Amino acid sequence: MIQVPSLSDFNLQYTLPALSIVVWAAALLIIDLFIPRERKQTTAWLAAGGLVFAFVVNAFLFNVNDEAFLGMFRADQFTAYLNAVVLGAAFIGVLMSVDYIKRIGIERGEYYVLLLFSVAGMMFMAAANDLIAVFVALELLSIPLYVLSAFRAPDTKSEESGLKYFILGAFASAFLVYGAALIYGATGTTNIPAIFAAVSGIEIGGSASILLLIGSGLMLVGLGFKVAAVPFHMWTPDVYEGAPTPITAFMSVGAKVGGFAAMFRILASALPTFILMDASLHAAWQTTVWILAAATLILGNLVAISQSNVKRMLAYSSIAHAGYILMAVAAAGTAGVADAAARAALFYLLAYMFTNLGAFAIAIALEKDDGSGTNISDFTGLAKSRPGLAAMMAFFMLSLTGFPPTAGFVAKFLIFQQTLDAGLVPLAIIGVLTSVISGYYYLNIVVKMFLGDGEGDPAEGATPHLRWAAYACFAGTLILFVLPVLGTDIASSVHLATALIP
């Protein structure tokens, strides 16, 4: 007899933030038809309203610890925290887009609808508690982003960006889903807690353990593409450069949130006991992630030095930052560190959200209507023409370097602390040294703005909405330094590993 579950078993209320976004996005698609062309800003505000609603609902879900949709989704602090980050990023992203897409002539309502769908994908990704859910959420996250990257069509750069992102994204998804199939083959289940339970019963060296090894490796490849980890990073600079800048900004944060959420759920929740050698305190995947992290840190930071376009520079910087978060993932592979490492990564994502969106906001302010004005040399003398913007940009650059007094500093030290706690001293050393390298190219922008000779760009893109976005990012970056408890306390009961022990 098949038990038909009743509606109340689904725990719909726990996925309400993400569900409301999906429903609202679908509704907005219809509503947008009735909004006249010259008043498309209304769509933006409607979309932002949906984000605010979801944010408020999400605020009530911080202390929940339950499952929804019969185990497909998990509602816990990890989910709620990441939802908040994604919603914040999307809200700031909308603020940055409103005037930008108008002045470059791509103001269409579908822009916001697609953005909302992608947000929903990220939120489902943060909640995913089943490999099927991970896959579907990942696609819901990615497909709108492919379109958004190419949204500036018929601009060839933007179209190329979209197609490249699409091909490599689909390629990565195929890896991910094949990996998921193999894990299913090894354990007989796609549910993450059930995988956790099954893994401890797998005999080391048996065929199931080989399936598991290959499967988790393939999933790591797929997720590595999404978060732009080396050696799966090659799409990043082209896609970042070609996509409309607010989309680049949103993507740099949102896609990371999704990718790392799944990485933590799968590696730290499902496979922590997956050990190839007996009596080891370290999960089998730790060394792999460790090497990925080190390669990502080194390559991302070194190649960023030679960039002349600020969007490309920020693309490599985003690769490098994926490396720092990967340090936390690697740390989570040591028994007992997983929860603290996940909390550090959460704080990092929050701090990165404010900082990186802020940096992109200033870049948008300088961008001309034809898409030029994104070279680093365009920043020369900005401190003379727009001292406020220049000061904020300098602050964001310090934060990306991980220099006090910014949120980036707190975030980095939390990550380094966990890496040391996990016993990965060489990785921590690579982390701090690459931070110094990153100081070079971030500082380069500060040098151009403050010490360079030149009249400075008038930064005509700095419309009121964009300035508000920048102020919000600045405030967030500063406040998270002064009162880091605001970012750490709401993650204090994140339990990825222990909550799932049967």
Added chain:
Amino acid sequence: MEATGLSLLTVILFLPLVGMTIILFIPGDQGRNIRYTALGFSVVTFALSLVMWASFDPNVAGLQMVQRWDWMPTFGISYYVGVDGISLLLIVLTAFIMPIAILVSMASHIFQERGREKWYYLFLMVLEWAMLGAFMIQDLIVFYIFFEITLVPMYFLIGIWGAENRVYAAVKFFLYTLAGSVLMLLAILYVGNQAGTFAIPEIVSMVHSGALTFPFDGLFSTQSYLFLGFFIAFAIKVPLWPFHSWLPDAHVQAPTAGSVILAGVLLKLGTYGMIRVLLPIFPEATVAWAPIVAVLAIIGIIYGAWVCYAQDDAKKLVAYSSVSHMGFIVLGIFALNGQGIQGSILQMVNHGVSTGGLFLIVGMLYERRHTKKLADYGGIWKALPVFGAISLVITLSSMGLPGLNGFIGEFTILLGTFGSEVLGFFFALFATLGIILAAVYMLYMFQKVFMGELDKEENKHLPDMNWMEYAALIPVLVGVFLIGLYPALFFAPMNTTVMELAAQVGHFVTTVAQAVP
């Protein structure tokens, strides 16, 4: 003792930040208001620092005027300020140097070509805040934060208002110091992870009660690596030979106020950190590494003095003399006895006053002649008699003439080195060589600039000193004579704290000597 209200230290610390905020809201074209706001706040800060000194109890070894607020309680990190015999004089020194730096900037012409006066004073205020914080904070993470924040305003001071090569010097200064300090961050995190707290006094008491041990087994063991993590950061800041190459660039390119602050206070962060962190937390590694560090210090003393001769740039000469003088201070610290450490702390103050004074003099000459080449001067004493006399006193003080401040510090350090169980006679001998060399190059500079014939036409009609320059130089003279003639006033507050520290470390001198032959 936990203070219930605001500790005086907190007031002093955040006064410059209040000043910064006020300056932020003054329109940029009101230069006068900006200047006097900055001056006012720095003078009040100095006055309050004297109040702090007056209410300081010299018979207490531990921290006074403590204030502690949680910052990140889950990780044991707090805003934790306190003052003891080690930091008292350095806080006063910082507050003393700042008004002088502001006065000399007010008399300067740099804003006529570079402008952005508002930002300049803004950065000076931030810098004062960060330096005071670094000396007051008793929590490793927050200490690191202040230690790092000092780089930002200094970077802009050099980069915007510096000389021709300013961008290169600013970036080099920033990245060099940053590179040194990131490893310190890792060491801090490791120590904190082990101790469960980042509060220095708690870590120290754990170390000395045996509750917390960092495994020590010779020059290359866990404790030594941690020691090195901190040491390299501090050594770059000092700068100790061979980590000094950023210093001449930074000094030569920096505006006068920047040089004064850099030499007067910022370099002391390194030596202060050594006393505050290395000696009490890693006593065994300190004892084991002391001779090696002392050798580096002596090389620095002699090398710095030697390179001075080759200089024809006055600012570069003073910069290298700093390398030499800071070597003395490091030597005194690693003598690991009361005299050495006391001498070092006093010498930090002396060096701040004297070398700060020398940079003032060079800066004032530069304002008049727009050159720093020694060869462009000569016979200046005849053109500017009062200025020449003041310069002579400051030069002699930097040389270590008895009766002036430099002598007291150097003499105490030499006594400490001579009586040290880890260093001893030969170290003292070579250090003395440094003193002799210092006398020679200082007199060489003085003679080149001030003595001789007034043979260059453009030197004959130099404008006389204005009141702001007097106001900047006279406090320096007061400091020179006060320390030189009445050193007991300065030794008194540090005595109890330093003696306890020396006793703590001295305990390990014998144990390590047995463990590591």
Added chain:
Amino acid sequence: MVQTEMYILLSAILFVLGVMGVLFRRNAIIVFMSVELMLNATNLALAAFARHWGMESGHLFAFFVITVAAAEVAVGLALIVAIFRTKHSINIDELHQMQG
């Protein structure tokens, strides 16, 4: 009855063929078809594992993969058409507006 291993072997071969296609073919449509091949290799593996374990969740998963693949086709072909209109070529080696 054919053993599960055989199905997995076949699916692995198909998957690798798909990967090779993506890496070595230059025509965007063919690359795209290769991605579809990888997804179908996954479907085969899922179906085989579902039979092996006697659990229907593998079939379920395969349905999701099919659906999502359809969505990808819709978006992907649209992108390819758009780029063909502006560039009159769908050779992915010619997508090099941006370099650095």
